[in-house]
Amino acid sequence: MNKDLLGALDALETEKGISKEIVVEALEAAMISAYKRHYGQAQNVEVEFDDKKGDVHIYSVKEVTEEVMDSQLEVSLEEALKVNGAYEIGDMVRFEVTPKDFGRIAAQTAKQVILQRVREAERSIIYNEFSAYENEIMQGIVERQDKRYIYVNLGKIEAVLSKQDQIPNEVYQPHDRIKVYISKVENTSKGPQVYVSRSHPDLLKRLFEQEIPEVYDGEVEIVSIAREAGDRAKVAVTSANKDIDPVGTCVGPKGQRVQAIVNELKGENMDIVEWDEDPAVFISNALNPAQVLDVIFDPHQRACTIVVPDFQLSLAIGKRGQNARLAAKLTGYKIDIKPESEWEEIAAKNEAELIAEVLEAGAELVEEVIEEAMLEELSEEVIEEALVEAETEKLVDSIIEDGLTETEDITEDK
Template sequence: MERTVGMSRPELIQVADTVARDKGIDREEVFDAMEQAIQKAGRSKYGYEHDIRARIDRKSGEIRLARYLEVVDEVEDELTQVTVAQARRKNPEAEVGDYLVDPLPPIDFGRIAAQTAKQVIVQKVRDAERERQYNEFRDRLGEIANGLVKRVEFGNVIVDLGRAEALLRRDEVIPREAFRVGDRVRAYIADVRQETRGPQIFLSRTHEQFMARLFAQEVPEIYDGIIEIKGVARDPGSRAKMAVFSNDHAIDPVGACVGMRGSRVQAVVAELQGEKIDIIQWSQDPATFVVNALAPAEVTKVILDEEKHRMEIVVPDDQLSLAIGRRGQNVRLAYKLTGWDIDILTEATESERRQEEVRARTRAFIEALDVDDVIAHLLVTEGFYDVEDVAFVDLAELTQIEGFDDDVAAELQNRARSFVEERNARDESRRVALGVSDDLARVSGLGGASLVALGERGVLTLDDLGDLASDELCEIVPSLSESEASEIIMAARAHWFDGEDTAGDSDAGNDDAQTGSDDAGDSRTDD
């Protein structure tokens, strides 16, 4: 039976309860820290090589100190181990793996031992407090925190959150915003990191979600999930745009966020130091969404290019500066909010550009088909983009053009096909002369003119093409989109990987051949 020597310390219970309550950590963690401190003092007195353990009774505060010896078959360390035979002299039921416990008298803490114990307890309590802080604020990531400015260091603001300190870096502070010690601060918990010096809590007042969280506090419909904030774009301290959507068709999301006489939005504006906020209706249709995002500018036409994820926005001449905004702010925020590349054109510019395109396409038809400008203009007006369209379109579509009978349509198509064939022959001859390989010519997506352009830039083989970046290929062949260029380059690189497989198979074949040769040699030896 285990005999213990203990010393009752009721005051330990009071100390543990007080520390746990003041530091906001678990009572058991305080007891663990105390036990480790007493254990360290015991080892200091009896020798660090011994396995000395301390135990504090959680009800009486009694301290028990004992030396533990592990029961083993063969002793390797006499100070921490004992054989089964030796152990059974004290405990007849002792088995391998058990521990023989030798009680030690309670130690009288000297000044050094007491100081060491205090350091261990303080460190353990500090570690427990840091872990508690990290877990608490990790769960609060993405929320708004309220605190007081404790100090300001080189523009960085140290904020007291009550049970922890947080850092508000100067680049996360709204421009022209100044804080003094004692000021109350509201900020977004942007990041929580566990570092060697303890948990680091980083705040932000420029984060897009800070504004979204402020609106969630001011607008009950957002908190309840009736209204969703689909996106936020900010130029901190100057202007912002927020897209909202209502799951209830009876509720106007923009009006709900603005509030009666602007009361709700003004509360957020005041917190953000006068930042102007445009609240817009979110739409599933990209064109409508972009038009809304460019408010207050009026839009007359939208030209959508889904492949390049780009939109051309046409506005009245007097709306150009409003659509772009001061220093491009309005269009930049609209881009950040929608994710679409936006080009702003005036009606006059767009009309002039379209007219130039029509003139260029008309001239191309006149030269290629040897027709007058009336026929060429009719083809352009009906949506024919180039000679290939005329050469390979269904003849019925040509005959439907006003003034084109069967004979005229057939003649135009014959001329178009002849032109295409002659041009392809010229391109093929030029390709061969430039030394562009046949393998490269077989890559899907590259026409004769594209191959000639590549040859003129020294791209002659599949390897040359595979070494290009997609933007370089787009520069050589402007008609290609970024995605098309990427696909062509990957197709050109395919043989690299095929070569690896072939080499592997070849190596395997060589191994097999070598094995066969060895077998044959062995056979000859046996003979």
């Protein structure tokens, strides 16, 4: 047993990278527990393991006292001096109490400790390995499924694919090879647990990096992704290199590059649009394939109104509002889409209300200026000039405040 135990410790250190000292420390603690359990001894005991010969020795540790109250924990000075003449009151004395048949128990305990350490080491290795793959994609093989998960074999571990992480209407059969996104790795009491996803937006980003070298190298940057897994996705791309067309680079010759991604996602439609630092241009691109006539921003919140031709209203909104919904996710703006005819009516109504407000304000202003001029006995020329200047300024302020662009026309008419 001794040779076998030492050989096992050496093999653990060589093959599994488990330090011999760590195993010996755990082994000694386990043997103390085994000794107390098998021999009903509750006193202070120590185990000494000879890592050269493989021998195990059990010692009972007692304190030297003048009067012994508990023989399991204390020893008289007279008895202590028989062991060593240098002992004094308060010293701790070790007495060997190794049972004759303890070798069998020690061997069984050593086996259990070694197996436990091997399991812990393997779990640690797997956890560290797959933690490095978190937020990356891997290819796995579908093994089985139950009511909660689909289990995907990733080689050293079986990952779980929950229902919310599956692509709707995608069928997974045993032995199917699929690419999955490592969304989370946990170190649980039962060992490492790897969670994977097929619906995560970043799965799309990693697929672009695999299929398109320019994206992997950073020449083409993916700015944002909006995805409804299994149905449609929008991807905003840009490039700092003016000689590179980011959209064309991602689509590839005859659409070959993007088609490879679409095939991997079982036919999920893909809209690749160009990102622009001008929000109006970016929002217009995001609503592709609809034509955008105008983008009117709400200055008080992150929202805008989009004006499109009447015949393209349904195209801009999309089936079940999908196109507008994905564009809003992609750009980060709340989007309200209006047909051109309806927006013209709204604009005309707003303009009429504004003109009425300006005229009303102008009439009040005229009265104020005339009253002030009469009090100061100013000439008619001075009064007329003051009226024109004051009323014009009022008009301009009102027009700017309401966000209209017809400032020059209204001022000239006035």
